[in-house]
Amino acid sequence: MIPDFALCCSEFESVGLQLSKEQYDKLSAYAKFLVEYNEKVNLTAITDPAEILRKHFIDSIFLTKFTDIPTNAAIIDVGTGAGFPSVPIKIYRPDVNITLLDSLNKRIDFLKQLCQRIEIDADFIHGRAEDYSKKPEYREKFDVSCARAVANMSLLSELCIPFVKENGCFIAMKGPNEDISLGTHAVELLGGSIERETEYKLFDEDRKIVIVRKISHTPSKYPRNSSQIKKKTL
Ligand code: SAM
Numbered sequence: 001m002i003p004d005f006a007l008c009c010s011e012f013e014s015v016g017l018q019l020s021k022e023q024y025d026k027l028s029a030y031a032k033f034l035v036e037y038n039e040k041v042n043l044t045a046i047t048d049p050a051e052i053l054r055k056h057f058i059d060s061i062f063l064t065k066f067t068d069i070p071t072n073a074a075i076i077d078v079g080t081g082a083g084f085p086s087v088p089i090k091i092y093r094p095d096v097n098i099t100l101l102d103s104l105n106k107r108i109d110f111l112k113q114l115c116q117r118i119e120i121d122a123d124f125i126h127g128r129a130e131d132y133s134k135k136p137e138y139r140e141k142f143d144v145s146c147a148r149a150v151a152n153m154s155l156l157s158e159l160c161i162p163f164v165k166e167n168g169c170f171i172a173m174k175g176p177n178e179d180i181s182l183g184t185h186a187v188e189l190l191g192g193s194i195e196r197e198t199e200y201k202l203f204d205e206d207r208k209i210v211i212v213r214k215i216s217h218t219p220s221k222y223p224r225n226s227s228q229i230k231k232k233t234l
Pocket residue numbers: 078079080081082083084085101102103104107127128129130147148149150159
């Protein structure tokens with residue numbers, strides 16, 4: 001179990017966020033199911049409930065402080081793993097519509113069961129981002145694409161930007177040490193422009209978030225196929 005409601009509220013308040021009892025109940029059920037499921041399927045190295053609260057839940061929800069996510073926004077979470085960051089965001093902002101994409105089916109299976117248990121709506125895609133963003137039903141259809149801990153900025157841009165509508169944004173949650181300027185060329189080729197790069201501390205850990213605005217259509221030659229992407233980043 002994550003810490004009790006009062007303690008969770010004070011953790012949220014310490015970083016300028018509010019938490020309702022309904023949101024708490026869903027996060028608590030999420031943590032319980034994650035820890036249980038993690039015993040048979042590897043989903044996360046973080047299993048201490050207090051750490052799940054800070055390093056998965058609050059870390060994910062903190063993203064909402066950096067950019068205005070429009071009401072009812074369509075969000076795709078690329079390489080979502082055990083649902084981070086978009087499942088905590090959906091719990092915090094029930095108006096948004098989330099699509100959870102991961103190339104590993106065991107993670108998508110977990111997410112389907114989780115969402116049913118905690119009664120949240122989501123769409124699920126088992127597959128590689130570079131295959132799905134070529135499909136007309138997904139290409140440039142999202143207000144926001146986001147990703148945490150998936151790949152370097154250049155590669156991640158190729159995986160995420162083709163999903164975003166013009167004027168929408170791609171949000172990359174990064175560790176403190178990556179040189180984001182190495183991804184600038186890729187961002188521009190894909191129709192984006194780096195709007196903001198913010199470094200911050202969350203519970204004494206260094207974090208970085210990058211907001212990329214989609215300013216023009218992604219040329220149809222992107223994304224390249226997996227083997228080309230692996231061979232050479234843009
Ligand atoms: N975003 C989650 C988090 O922050 O905990 C998971 C991060 S995990 C390190 C990276 C995830 O990205 C894995 O679940 C992996 O299967 C997925 N992934 C990597 N490359 C991918 C691709 N090209 N398309 C879809 N999923 C991908």
